[in-house]
Amino acid sequence: MAAYWLGRLARTLLVVLFITAVVFILLRLSGDPVALLLGQDATPERIAEVRARLGLDQPLSIQFGRYLLDISHGDFGTSLAYGSPAIGLLADRFPNTVVLSVAGLFVAIVPAIGLGLLGAVRRGTKLDSLILGFSTLGQALPSFWLGIMLVLLFSVELHLLPTSGREGPESIVLPALTLSSIFVGRFTLMLRASLIEVLQQDYVRTARSKGLGQRVILYRHALRNALLPFVTIVGLSFGQLLGGAVITETVFAWPGVGFLAVQAVNNRDFALVQASVVVLAFCVVACNLVVDLLYPILDPRIASS
């Protein structure tokens, strides 16, 4: 078990290092942040002066080495646009992203369990087709479009919910619904498939032949076993939610890391873009790692294999 965990941990660190390198190099290749920051009327001398001061005139390998050394001390550099430590700006925004992701996950899980259950037990019926269609549609709808439609309906027409921002619990409803749309479908399909497979197992028939009630069979035996792959995909999706809230946060002006990252990209704010991407990537990888580490606990056969 220890070997399994250590192996996964080492691979995770390598992935994080690789992502850091890719982000670093791509950003450097994409243009000069100082010129963008200083504006179109900055003199070449002034641009050169600031570039030298920020170490941007050094060879890429030296810049990267310094960057790795700095982030190992928790120093992700200073945001060029805000003049403030990038990690501090991220720390301010990160809790908002976590709150939105948890809410999105909750809003995705609850209906997915209901719909997955219904789809499995009514397999092949019109209701099942409807659920399959809904799940596919949920995954296909662009979150940008869905978000705007929800705003028009619930905010402009019905005046029920605020259009955007983060004030009170009501503010999170529309962004959470938008963020969850893809995952509702994914979770529903996963649970439905898993449950159908379980319901076909011999032990379900045995349970019925023993005279157990249908409710007990479904909820105590079938659903419980079908939830294993479901929990796995939920865990993996949480990382994606953290990293994938960029569009939702922008549409709803939700002050999270994704929104900050978009602003940083627009400003060519190297330090902030790097910090945002590295931190978000780390979150995704960490969630995957946690799921991986939990696997052998949930299913001991994995560790032994």
Place this chain on the structure above:
Amino acid sequence: MPDDRTVERLGSLALSRRNLIKYGLAAGGAAALAACVPGASPTPSGGSKGPSVLKVGIGESADWLSPNMINRSPSFSVYYAMFETLAWNDRTTGEVKPMLAKSWKVQNDKLTWDLELQDGVKFHNGEDFDAESVKTTFDYLLNDKPDDTPYARVKTATLDRVEIVDRYHVRLITQKPYVIFPRILNEVYLYPAKHFKAVGPEGFAKNPVGTGKYRLKAWDKGVKTTLERFDGHWGWGGKANIDQIEFRGYPEDATRVAALKAREADIVQGLPPDDADGVKAAGMNVQWTPLAQAMVLLLLPVKGSPLEDKRVRQAISYGINVDSILKNVMLGYGDKLNGQVLPKSVFGYNPGLQPYPYDVAKAKDLLKQAGFADGFTIDFDISQGRYTKQKEVNEAIAGQLANIGIKTNLKLLEWGAFVDKLFVKHANTPLNYIGWNYFSAFDADFVLPQYKSTNPFFPNTPKTFDDLLAKSEAEFDSKTRQGLLQQITTLMKDEAPSVYLFEAPDVFGVNPRVKNFKPTPDNGIHFEDVSVG
């Protein structure tokens, strides 16, 4: 074998009405429940007794309020309300007028500016405004962490030092004669010396203090900035009628428009022209002003390119129908430039010039004279997400150029990549669409130096242009300088280094309960005299 009976029985169990509601709709209910939380409905603006509150929707809400450090246009309105400057540029007359400086005078050396300061001015924290405030602010820009002050540092680049004469007199000494120096003073927001020294630049950005009509009341970073009226204001300018102003960030245009329609915002800035009719239909007003931003098509005489020939540049100017673009693409939002790169609100504007008329025959004739009777193909770069309807405008331009035989390779670049290519690498794309900003100095010298022959863009600019510009920059008599600038703009019309298209619009959606709101061309909102019904 599938156990269909089991499935059916379980299905009947699951499909009961109760279970359907219980399991199937639970998630939808969760979302709806949140809407039932007390106070869940958004508070529509207006209609309440108590303090008057104006809600303003801008492109982004500030994370960092440091007006001399951060050049982010969505924050301009917050800066205008909270901070003041030594001088200000009158948006209606174009004159530079006193604000925190009572008066100024340049000495004979044309380097030393003596300023007399207002007395009796208090900062929001009770600290007095005096010469120490001026010195502290400018010293910070000049000496302290220049990397952290890129914006104002660029604008004050000509300043050498600040000397205190007495409590209400300071002396600002420039490195070279700089005629528009008083106008540049409009760029620098004054900080309270004691507070700034005590908390430092970072602390100040978190706890900003100015002398403006409004002071910071609450700040939910990245979401909302709330200002309240500062009753200790010294009385400059119009009246502050509103008790509180809330600035909320709506980065997405569609959400910002929705906020106005939902009455969450009283004023939204940056309304897309395409949404104007929808906003009017929702009972809101639409107001706009030409922004002091000249939209031009840069015609760079890249070596080996047809644009090296003046006749080709003139042909392009004849071949673009600006009126049609303004009417059909910009939907009337925008003001045509009159054959020059200077908008009407800018010092140096030449009222004697007329735009190139739209004349396809003349354009083709000029191309023929230049040896391009069969036309040519040329690269054309535009950015995205920066200017109003820029993609549509440039597609129209590309279509019109095709009519005179010029085919374009139109490339849409992300703004950072566009700036990098054009201003850093000078990557030699002949056609580029760009907006020249004049706010907030509103002076020709903000843009004309871009056209000097020493600039890599325009190496073949005539020497006459360089000489006239140098003279105008050293000329301290306004009338004489105006004459020199008019000569320059006349020359620039003939040389056609750009197609002078139109002044970009700043469009606002306004709730009818807002009274006396007047848009200004400086990319922000001024709240003097504005009230809410």
